[in-house]
Amino acid sequence: MSAISGIDTGYTVPTTTTSSDDVSMGKNDFLLLLVAQLENQDPMNPSDPTEFTSQLAQFSQLEQLTNMNTSLEGLTAMSSEMERMSALGLIGQDVVAQTDKFHFNGEEMELGYRLDSQAEDVKMYILSESGATLATLSGEENDPGEYFVNWDGTSDSGTPLTSGDYSLIIRAVDGEDHVLGSSPLIRGRVEAVDMSGPMAELETTSGSFAMNKVEKAGVAL
Numbered sequence: 001m002s003a004i005s006g007i008d009t010g011y012t013v014p015t016t017t018t019s020s021d022d023v024s025m026g027k028n029d030f031l032l033l034l035v036a037q038l039e040n041q042d043p044m045n046p047s048d049p050t051e052f053t054s055q056l057a058q059f060s061q062l063e064q065l066t067n068m069n070t071s072l073e074g075l076t077a078m079s080s081e082m083e084r085m086s087a088l089g090l091i092g093q094d095v096v097a098q099t100d101k102f103h104f105n106g107e108e109m110e111l112g113y114r115l116d117s118q119a120e121d122v123k124m125y126i127l128s129e130s131g132a133t134l135a136t137l138s139g140e141e142n143d144p145g146e147y148f149v150n151w152d153g154t155s156d157s158g159t160p161l162t163s164g165d166y167s168l169i170i171r172a173v174d175g176e177d178h179v180l181g182s183s184p185l186i187r188g189r190v191e192a193v194d195m196s197g198p199m200a201e202l203e204t205t206s207g208s209f210a211m212n213k214v215e216k217a218g219v220a221l
Helices: 002-006 025-038 049-088
Strands: 092-096 101-105 110-113 122-129 134-139 146-149 164-173 183-192 201-204 206-212 214-216
Touching: 002 183, 002 206, 025 101, 092 122, 101 183, 110 122, 110 164, 134 146, 146 201, 164 183
Parallel strands: none
Antiparallel strands: 092 183, 092 214, 101 164, 110 146, 110 183, 122 134, 122 164, 183 201, 201 206
């Protein structure tokens, strides 16, 4: 499948190593210490049974915590691998990411917003990397929900913008000009997956997005 060629194969499965400088006591060290204490106790003054029972309880708790930690590490590794496999399955699909950063490739694209409550007016501002406002779009819907607007890539003056990285800022206000809760949304089609980092990155027609930024997959453009 041609899309697979876009995957960065520099990823290697992480391994866990123990530093020689790690001086924390493990369960084996604890057990050896306990046995040594029993072997070297004064026969005329043996250890208090209550104290001995307490030490055994501590050992049991230590072993349970060690086993639990090992299980959690295994679950974390499994979760990471499942995320990476899910990312591979998105190649060729359209996704929606909640982010204010996007890449414009010179073609018409869809920029969106989410409203938390009823708005009187919604404006979408497209900014350059330096923060200058280049284009302004009006939101077509004011009810709570998610909406998208087609942008042809031109500035407010009608000049076509060059391909590059831009930002999307949403400003939604009510009838008294109070700013309301809103979020920018970007749509794009997944072309490749970069798995070289700790989290899979989806490389789309609208930029690269981390998996935790993607809210929907398989949506139609």
